[in-house]
C-alpha cells in the first residue's frame with residue numbers, strides 16, 4: 594500500500610506522464626501541420642492539410658495552465674514536506690502563511706492572464722505569474738542542482754513554464770500581426786520549449802529514481818552520511834521515525 598507521503602511524491606510525475614507529456618505530443622503535431630498548411634497556402638494557394646490552427650490554440654491554452662500547475666506541484670513537494678515534518682506552522686506561522694499566500698497569488702495571476710485582453714495587462718499578469726514561480730522556487734527546501742544547472746530539473750522546468758506563459762501572453766498578437774513576426778518568434782521559442790520538455794522527461798525520471806519511498810528514507814540517508822558510494826559501509830536499522838525527511842535534506846548531502 595502506498596503511503597500518503599509517497600502518493601504526494603508520485604502526484605507530479607504521474608500528472609506529467611499521464612496528462613502533460615501526451616498533450617505536448619499532440620500540440621507539437623498540430624503545430625507542425627499548422628505551419629505546413631500556412632506555408633503551402635502561401636506558396637501554392639491551397640493545401641490538403643486540414644485547418645488545425647484553432648485546435649492547436651485551444652490545446653495550447655490548456656498546456657500553459659497544466660505546465661504551470663505541474664510546476665507548482667513539483668515546487669511545493671519539498672517545502673510542504675518540510676513544513677509538515679518540522680511542524681513549521683507552530684514555530685514560524687508567518688513563513689507558512691506567506692508561502693500559502695504566494696502560492697495563491699501565482700494561481701490568481703495566471704487566472705487573470707487568461708482573462709486579460711489588452712497587451713499591458715497580459716504583460717503584467719504574465720510577469721506576475723512568472724515571478725510567483727521564481728519566488729516559490731527560492732524556498733530553501735527546493736532542490737535546484739545549481740552547480741549542474743544544465744541538467745537541473747528545476748531550471749529547465751522553470752524555463753519551459755516561462756515559455757508557456759509567454760505563449761499565452763502573446764496569443765492575440767500571433768493573429769493580429771500581418772508580418773508574422775510574433776508567429777515566427779512563437780515557433781522558434783516553442784521549438785526550444787519542446788527540447789526543454791524532453792529534458793524534463795530525462796531529468797524527471799532521474800530525480801524520481803533518486804527519491805526513496807518514505808520507509809526507505811532513514812536507510813538511504815545513512816548511505817549518503819557514510820559516503821557508501823566511495824567506501825564499504827554498514828547500514829543499521831534505526832527506530833522508525835514518525836516523520837518523513839524532505840528529499841532535499843538527503844540530496845544536499847551528496
Ligand code: HEM
Pocket residue numbers: 617620621624625627628631645646647649650652653654655656657757760761764767776777779780783784786787
Ligand atoms: C509545445 C509547444 C508548442 C509548439 C511547439 C508550438 C509551435 C507552433 C508552431 C510551429 C506554430 C505555427 C507557426 C506558423 O504558422 O509558422 C504555432 C502556431 C500557434 N500557436 Fe503554438 N506552439 C506550442 C504551444 C502553444 C501554446 C502554449 C499556445 C497558447 C497558449 C500556442 C498558440 C499558438 C497560436 C494561437 C498559433 C497560431 C495558430 C493559427 O494559425 O491558427 N502554441 N505554434
Ligand code: HEM
Pocket residue numbers: 605606607609610613614660663664665667668669670671735736737746747750751753754790793794796797798800801804840
Ligand atoms: C512538463 C514536464 C515537467 C515540468 C515542467 C516539471 C517541472 C518540475 C518542477 C518545476 C519541479 C520542482 C523543482 C525540483 O524539485 O526539481 C519538479 C520536481 C520534480 N519532478 Fe518534474 N516536471 C516535469 C516532468 C516530470 C517528469 C516526466 C517526471 C518523472 C517521471 C518528473 C519528476 C519530478 C520529481 C521526482 C521532482 C522532485 C520532487 C521532489 O522531490 O522535490 N517531472 N518538476
